[in-house]
Amino acid sequence: MDSELKAKGRNDLLGELLRSVSRSFYLTLMVLPRSVREPISLAYLLARAADTISDTDAVDTSQRLSLLKAFRQVIEKTLPYSIFLAELNTFISHQHQQQERLLLERLEEAFLLLDQLSSNDRSMVAMVVMTLSEGMLFDLETFPPEHSKVVKAISNEEALERYTYLVAGCVGEFWSDICYAHDSRLKAWDLPEQRRLGVEFGKALQLTNILRDIAEDLRIGRCYLPENQLLELGTSAESLLNSDCVTVIRPVQHDWMVRALACYSSAELYIINTPRRCIKLRLAMLWPVVIGLRTLQLVASNTDYLNPGQRIKVPRSEVYRLIFSSLPIIFSNSAIKRWLSHLRIDISKSLK
Numbered sequence: 001m002d003s004e005l006k007a008k009g010r011n012d013l014l015g016e017l018l019r020s021v022s023r024s025f026y027l028t029l030m031v032l033p034r035s036v037r038e039p040i041s042l043a044y045l046l047a048r049a050a051d052t053i054s055d056t057d058a059v060d061t062s063q064r065l066s067l068l069k070a071f072r073q074v075i076e077k078t079l080p081y082s083i084f085l086a087e088l089n090t091f092i093s094h095q096h097q098q099q100e101r102l103l104l105e106r107l108e109e110a111f112l113l114l115d116q117l118s119s120n121d122r123s124m125v126a127m128v129v130m131t132l133s134e135g136m137l138f139d140l141e142t143f144p145p146e147h148s149k150v151v152k153a154i155s156n157e158e159a160l161e162r163y164t165y166l167v168a169g170c171v172g173e174f175w176s177d178i179c180y181a182h183d184s185r186l187k188a189w190d191l192p193e194q195r196r197l198g199v200e201f202g203k204a205l206q207l208t209n210i211l212r213d214i215a216e217d218l219r220i221g222r223c224y225l226p227e228n229q230l231l232e233l234g235t236s237a238e239s240l241l242n243s244d245c246v247t248v249i250r251p252v253q254h255d256w257m258v259r260a261l262a263c264y265s266s267a268e269l270y271i272i273n274t275p276r277r278c279i280k281l282r283l284a285m286l287w288p289v290v291i292g293l294r295t296l297q298l299v300a301s302n303t304d305y306l307n308p309g310q311r312i313k314v315p316r317s318e319v320y321r322l323i324f325s326s327l328p329i330i331f332s333n334s335a336i337k338r339w340l341s342h343l344r345i346d347i348s349k350s351l352k
Contacts, residue, residue, distance in 0.1 A: 013109050014041045020099040021048050024291070024319060028284045035182040036281075042113055043125045043174065046075070047132045049107050054136040057146040057220075058094040065140050067091060072133050074111060075126050081108055120181060128174035135166030139222070146220040153227035153237035160226055160256075165199060168206035172198025172270075185275050197270040201289075204263030207256055208292045211299050214240070214253075215308040225252050243306040254351050257300060261344050264293060268340045272333045282330050290322045293343040300350035 018041055019026045029041050053067050067087050073079035088104060095101035114122055144150040154160050176198045180186050210217075210224045217224060223237035229252045230236055239245050271285045291314055298312050299305060305312070314322075329335035 039121045046129045050133045131170040144221040151237040153223035156228045164203040164206045168202035169199040172202040197266045200263040200266030207260040246306045
């Protein structure tokens with residue numbers, strides 16, 4: 001199987017299958033320089049599989065926790081895949097979406113690919129997947145079952161900062177490390193500083209997702225707006241199921257939008273610190289930032305964001321427009337600064 005995996009299987013796994021489960025992020029993965037594309041794509045694929053296990057709500061929470069912990073043991077090489085597979089088959093039978101089912105069916109191939117990486121790359125991929133899956137464990141252990149009709153909020157600001165690190169900020173560290181290891185053009189990076197900025201970069205994207213998905217998350221019992229902040233406003237996570245509470249929680253939403261904007265400023269520095277000749281790498285960094293800022297702009301201007309029927313999403317046509325707009329400016333740090341500054345200013349105006 002190893003020889004087959006080196007050719008057609010590897011291409012299918014990190015090509016068609018990856019595209020089917022990564023949606024718009026696939027564009028970012030494909031523009032990456034070849035030297036870093038495989039380890040980053042494999043890390044995404046493994047994390048996506050762990051997320052599928054975590055989100056399979058047709059299976060009891062305790063079973064999901066058990067399999068997710070077993071998944072982490074396979075990553076750590078403390079549990080044989082054959083033992084993990086027996087429990088995994090139960091989850092495969094509950095997958096109604098073809099792409100998710102296929103992902104779990106081909107998970108053994110992903111683990112084989114992981115073991116074929118260099119020891120340094122394997123260590124970095126394993127570390128980021130372990131951290132991301134820790135965030136998934138947090139979700140399962142903190143919040144009530146999806147269909148319980150009970151809503152619980154994350155405890156406080158520190159818990160939310162920790163959570164955004166686990167599920168996104170750690171990716172910025174991983175991205176920095178893997179790119180630095182493989183691209184000699186980045187040797188001028190101040191790696192510790194770039195890792196710090198990378199954490200903020202990841203948090204920017206995750207906070208955007210949290211602010212965009214408040215209404216949807218509430219319907220599955222999860223509130224990522226800190227409980228202590230809600231209590232200060234005289235409200236609770238359960239109360240937010242009433243979309244009329246939109247004005248009540250505006251101060252908390254405002255605080256986390258300001259925090260997200262600060263994180264996006266760090267993301268801008270992350271891009272600017274990357275040499276201009278690293279065109280593909282800069283594009284792969286810039287696209288999530290402009291799409292994320294545009295999403296945050298839609299959230300900031302939406303006065304009915306607690307209404308689950310108000311799905312906030314940047315249209316695909318606009319995503320492509322943003323991508324094409326990035327091409328002529330990718331060499332210019334000043335042009336990138338102007339563009340991102342303009343987007344942040346527009347969001348700040350919506351908050352007033």
